[in-house]
Amino acid sequence: MSDHEHSTAPPCGPNTSHLTCREIAEFLLGYIERELDEQVLTKFDTHLSHCPPCGHYLEGYRETVELVRRCGRAECDTQGKPTWQPPPEDLVQAILRAKTGV
Amino acid sequence: MLPCYCRAVSGSATQLLGPESGRDPGDLDTAIIEGLRAGDDRAFELLVRTYVGPLRAVALRLLQNQADADDAVQEALLSAFRGFANFRADARLATWLHRIVVNAALGRLRRTRREDEAHDLDPLLPRFSEAGYPEQFHQPWVSTIDDLVARAETRESVRRMIDRLPESYRTVLILRDIEEVDTAEAAELLGISTAALKVRLHRARQALRNLFERELELTGKA
Numbered sequence: 001m002s003d004h005e006h007s008t009a010p011p012c013g014p015n016t017s018h019l020t021c022r023e024i025a026e027f028l029l030g031y032i033e034r035e036l037d038e039q040v041l042t043k044f045d046t047h048l049s050h051c052p053p054c055g056h057y058l059e060g061y062r063e064t065v066e067l068v069r070r071c072g073r074a075e076c077d078t079q080g081k082p083t084w085q086p087p088p089e090d091l092v093q094a095i096l097r098a099k100t101g102v
Numbered sequence: 103m104l105p106c107y108c109r110a111v112s113g114s115a116t117q118l119l120g121p122e123s124g125r126d127p128g129d130l131d132t133a134i135i136e137g138l139r140a141g142d143d144r145a146f147e148l149l150v151r152t153y154v155g156p157l158r159a160v161a162l163r164l165l166q167n168q169a170d171a172d173d174a175v176q177e178a179l180l181s182a183f184r185g186f187a188n189f190r191a192d193a194r195l196a197t198w199l200h201r202i203v204v205n206a207a208l209g210r211l212r213r214t215r216r217e218d219e220a221h222d223l224d225p226l227l228p229r230f231s232e233a234g235y236p237e238q239f240h241q242p243w244v245s246t247i248d249d250l251v252a253r254a255e256t257r258e259s260v261r262r263m264i265d266r267l268p269e270s271y272r273t274v275l276i277l278r279d280i281e282e283v284d285t286a287e288a289a290e291l292l293g294i295s296t297a298a299l300k301v302r303l304h305r306a307r308q309a310l311r312n313l314f315e316r317e318l319e320l321t322g323k324a
Contacts, residue, residue, distance in 0.1 A: 020234025029304040056240040057228075057311075060320070063247055064311040065279055070251045071260035072280035075159040078252055087154045095150050095176045099183055 019047045024054045028061055131195045138186050146183055153196070154179070157203045163276055164207040166265060174210055178203035201291075204281065208291060211269065222268040226309035243320040256318060263313045271306035278303050 019027075019040075024047055030036045031044050048055050075082050130152050137145025154175060161171035161178075182189075182202050189198055229237040250256045264272060277288040278299075289299040315321060 020230075021236045022230040022234040025228050025230075025236070025308070029300055029307075053236060053239040053241075056242045057236075060240065060243055060311050060315060061307060063243060064307055064314055066247050067250060067260055067314060068264065068275065068279045068307075068310065070247070071257040072163070072264060072276070073159065074163075074261055075155075078257075082156070082159075084155045087151075087158060091158075091172050091176070092147075092150055092154060095154070095179050096147055098176060098180055099146055 019043050021047075021051065021054055024048070024051070025057060028058060031058075032062070134195060135189070138183070149182070150179055153199050156196070157199060160200060160203050160281065161207045163280065164204070164273060165210060170210055171207070174206040175203060178206040181206065200281070201287075204277070204283070204291060208273065211273065215269065223271055223305055223309050226312045227305060228308060228312070241321040243315070244322045245318070245320055250318065259318060260314070263310060263317065266313070267306055267309060271302050271309070274299055274302040275306040275310070279307075 024031075024044065027036070027040075027044075031041070036044065048058065070078075070080065073080070073082075075084065077083050130148065134145050134149045134152065137148065157175045157178060158171055161174040162168060165171045165174060178199070182199055185202075189195070231237065264275065267275065273292065274288065277283045277291065278285065283291065285296050285299060289296045292299065294302075
């Protein structure tokens with residue numbers, strides 16, 4: 001499925017009384033970013049309150065985002081503080097030399 | 103978004119800071135901005151020495167190759183010098199430079215982009231029956247995020263798994279979840295719609311969730 005074939009809006013018309021687990025997984029981003037309308041939001045919450053696996057999926061999704069945020073910077077320590085090594089002087093000098101030609 | 107690399111500043115460039123300076127990022131940025139506007143060559147050296155470290159880290163994350171990252175940083179800093187007239191007085195220097203180096207790195211990625219990678223992610227996405235039931239019933243994770251982050255080996259594994267994502271998903275994830283670029287700006291940088299960006303971000307997160315759970319053994323199942 002391409003980006004354009006994939007809708008970002010859940011298929012919840014007036015005739016749809018509940019969301020499936022597939023729809024919960026598919027439209028989780030909209031749920032987390034609070035972009036769903038009130039009617040759909042209610043259906044999401046109803047499904048999550050009755051479906052522990054989907055609740056676990058949502059929790060793992062949130063934890064994935066947190067892990068990426070906290071581990072993604074190789075230059076940072078466990079507290080997120082940068083632990084810089086001095087940049088190579090030859091790179092600095094190369095950039096300074098290149099600037100003279102600008 | 104982009105921390106200042108104050109420690110490396112030394113030599114004649116620091117004379118721009120003046121004797122009263124405590125070398126905090128505000129002092130450095132003010133000295134750089136005023137020096138560049140005055141045409142002082144030492145200001146560019148101060149800019150390079152202050153920001154080359156953080157910019158290298160961003161470029162390396164996107165390009166996964168130190169030589170390419172260094173080329174992108176050089177291109178970005180020269181571009182910043184040439185285009186300094188476009189720097190707005192109300193903007194943060196770090197944010198402006200961050201955008202320039204991301205652009206430079208993405209430009210390099212576009213020039214070397216591999217085709218036909220769109221479906222590489224599918225095996226990592228959750229699977230469902232026709233009726234919409236999941237093939238796998240998800241369990242809670244047995245480790246806390248704090249415990250995982252505290253282990254250097256896990257942090258390294260997380261980064262390796264991010265690097266395994268197909269490039270079009272990896273770049274979106276890095277921009278949004280690591281570089282903290284907002285949706286509209288990330289979409290503009292990548293030349294795609296915000297809807298397409300959200301789809302890619304969601305799939306990238308779903309794929310990583312699956313990878314983390316399996317390879318970090320987060321449900322206690324080896």
